Amino acid sequence: MEDKIPDFSVVIPIYNEEENIPELYSRLTSVMEKLGSYEIIMVDDGSKDRSWELIRELHTKDPRVKGISFSRNFGHHIAITAGLDQARGNAIILMDGDLQDPPEEIPKLYEKFRDGYDIVYGIRKERHDPLLKKMTSYLFWLILRRFSGVDIPAGQTMLRILSKRVLEVLKGMREYSRFIHGMMAWTGFNMITVEVQHDPRRKGKSKYNIPRLFKLAFHAVTSFSTVPLRIATYVGLISSLISLIAGVYFIYKKIFYNIPILGYASIIVSIFFVGGIQLLMLGIFGEYLGRTYQEVQRRPLYIIKEFI
Numbered sequence: 001m002e003d004k005i006p007d008f009s010v011v012i013p014i015y016n017e018e019e020n021i022p023e024l025y026s027r028l029t030s031v032m033e034k035l036g037s038y039e040i041i042m043v044d045d046g047s048k049d050r051s052w053e054l055i056r057e058l059h060t061k062d063p064r065v066k067g068i069s070f071s072r073n074f075g076h077h078i079a080i081t082a083g084l085d086q087a088r089g090n091a092i093i094l095m096d097g098d099l100q101d102p103p104e105e106i107p108k109l110y111e112k113f114r115d116g117y118d119i120v121y122g123i124r125k126e127r128h129d130p131l132l133k134k135m136t137s138y139l140f141w142l143i144l145r146r147f148s149g150v151d152i153p154a155g156q157t158m159l160r161i162l163s164k165r166v167l168e169v170l171k172g173m174r175e176y177s178r179f180i181h182g183m184m185a186w187t188g189f190n191m192i193t194v195e196v197q198h199d200p201r202r203k204g205k206s207k208y209n210i211p212r213l214f215k216l217a218f219h220a221v222t223s224f225s226t227v228p229l230r231i232a233t234y235v236g237l238i239s240s241l242i243s244l245i246a247g248v249y250f251i252y253k254k255i256f257y258n259i260p261i262l263g264y265a266s267i268i269v270s271i272f273f274v275g276g277i278q279l280l281m282l283g284i285f286g287e288y289l290g291r292t293y294q295e296v297q298r299r300p301l302y303i304i305k306e307f308i
Contacts, residue, residue, distance in 0.1 A: 006064075007036035009089030013079035014042050017097040018049040019203035025058055025065070028103040035110060041066045041083045042097070046073030052306075059308045069306040077178045078302050080158075084170055092162040098201055101159035105196040113161045118189035122159035122196040140217045144182075147227045152185045153193050165189070176294045176301065179220040186224065222287055229288065232281040239277055 010028065014021070025040070032038040042065065044052045055067040068082050080094065091113060095101050101122060109120045127134055141154040162170075162184070169187050170180075185191075222228060253259040 004037070006039045006089045008032060008038040008091050008093055009087035010038060010040045010093045010095065011080060011083030011087055012040065012042050012095055012097050013045055013076055013083065014047060014051050014055070014097045015045040015073065015076070015079070016047045016049045016051060016205075018047075018051045018054055020097055020099050021051060021054045021058070024097055024099055024103070025062075027099075029062075031103045031106050035107065039064050039066055039087075039089060041068065041086055043068045043079040043083045044070060045076065045079040046070045056308060067306070067308040068304055071303040071305040074302045075178075077180045080180050081170075081178060082302050082304070084167060087167060090164055092164075092167050094158055094160050094162070096158045099203075100199050100201050101157045102197055102199055105159060106161075108196065109159070109161050109194055112192055112194050113163075115192075116190070117192045118163040118166050119184055119187075119191035120161045121153050121191065121193045122157040123153060123155050123193045124157055124198040125195045127155070127198055143217050144220050147221045147225050150182050150185045150224050152181055153191075156181065156193070157196065157198065159196060160184075163189070174301065175223075176297075176299070177219065177223045177291050178301070179216075179223045182220055182224045218287070222291065226288075228284045232284050235277060236281065239274065243274075 010032065012024070017024075021042075028040065032040075042055045042058075044055060044067065052067070052069050055065065055069075058065040059067055066086065068086065070079070070082070083094075084092065091110070093106060093109075095103070095106075105122060109122060112120045127137065137155075141152075144152060145154060166184065166187055166189055169189075170183060173183055
């Protein structure tokens with residue numbers, strides 16, 4: 001029975017979700033029992049609470065629950081990668097462990113998946129999050145779609161179904177800087193979106209605050225596009241052109257109208273402005289250089305402390 005390939009592999013990254021795991025298991029299994037054979041792969045991303053203990057308890061009473069425990073926190077998208085590496089099912093379901101994406105929506109996605117699509121994305125009908133998070137999320141997807149160079153559906157949840165051939169391509173992509181949403185879209189396989197219910201978080205706290213969302217957006221863009229580097233070039237050209245025009249203008253006034261060039265404050269402001277632009281551009285270059293450095297190191301994407 002252990003060697004039998006299940007119809008579904010459900011991959012769930014877990015980070016400090018002890019309050020949600022029992023309900024998640026109960027609701028998920030009641031849904032999956034109606035769809036076919038399955039395995040549930042929970043990846044504990046270095047949780048500080050009892051999440052791993054609960055996963056072990058679930059495995060004891062239900063061998064279909066598999067568990068991966070990291071030696072430390074490696075990040076949400078790395079945890080998803082570890083789950084995908086272990087998935088054996090003919091169809092792979094991804095979802096988060098916070099129950100904001102209801103397991104009861106899975107049959108709706110699977111119905112479309114059976115029509116022959118390789119990726120079926122869940123798109124939120126209505127986002128039940130604080131206003132500030134809604135605004136930053138909208139800005140995130142706007143920036144990502146504009147600059148990533150990949151057609152990524154906006155407003156997607158982690159809830160989705162992948163085909164086996166998408167899984168095999170993702171397994172072959174071993175870059176250290178990982179943005180799973182973009183990597184899936186980059187494969188180019190036929191996809192479709194389905195509106196799903198999005199519930200408010202009832203237990204626990206969201207792991208994505210505002211600074212982390214902006215960091216994720218910058219990480220996503222730099223992982224799939226060199227647009228920031230081109231922007232640095234354009235900003236440099238524009239600032240040089242403005243400086244040239246201003247210089248010619250002041251020389252013209254001095255030669256033809258004998259108007260002295262004054263303004264200590266304006267000179268200081270100009271120096272700080274140009275210096276700020278230079279530091280910003282160096283930061284962008286440094287971001288790409290740092291990613292190259294990480295790739296050259298060839299360290300493992302994650303370290304498994306325990307596997308059940």
